[in-house]
Amino acid sequence: QKEVEQNSGPLSVPEGAIASLNCTYSDRGSQSFFWYRQYSGKSPELIMFIYSNGDKEDGRFTAQLNKASQYVSLLIRDSQPSDSATYLCAVMGRDDKIIFGKGTRLHILP
């Protein structure tokens, strides 16, 4: 059974600090990796996707992928109260199935 693991949290981070969210996956054949943000009662929305080893930056967000270690992370710089949400890691395999982690709750402390 392919799995995607995330720490459920809550992860509490002071406003302005860096929030670091981590995800590991079991399927070595995984092709694409996604980070979604979900506010309570709302639909998930894509923040970042990455499919090559290394870092990918978009504004305050940086996704990091290490395929050898089967590890993907999301860094949020200059954390804002509006970043408080549940962050979902998702992994797509060669079969085009998408497996989501259970999510990490992030709480930014004002």
Next chain:
Amino acid sequence: EAQVTQNPRYLITVTGKKLTVTCSQNMNHEYMSWYRQDPGLGLRQIYYSMNVEVTDKGDVPEGYKVSRKEKRNFPLILESPSPNQTSLYFCASSLFPRGETQYFGPGTRLLVL
């Protein structure tokens, strides 16, 4: 406006009464998918479709059917709903499955009594 729509948004039904949840997208996306979200279990893929007439099982397909007769529509069918199918359901679409933004619908909250 680019969007994924789902109907109904809320549904209460009884065990065994067939129901359909519709999903439609106006972005000419090829890839469409259904998920259910349950507390403590996260989002789980039920079925996905790469294109018209092409559907595949996700992680939790038991008790569900789908069809993809047109590119824009991807209905989810529960032939004989059971209480363990009480959940929050999301439809999603993307132009291609890999590396593309997957747009989610607003969700359908289903209660099966």
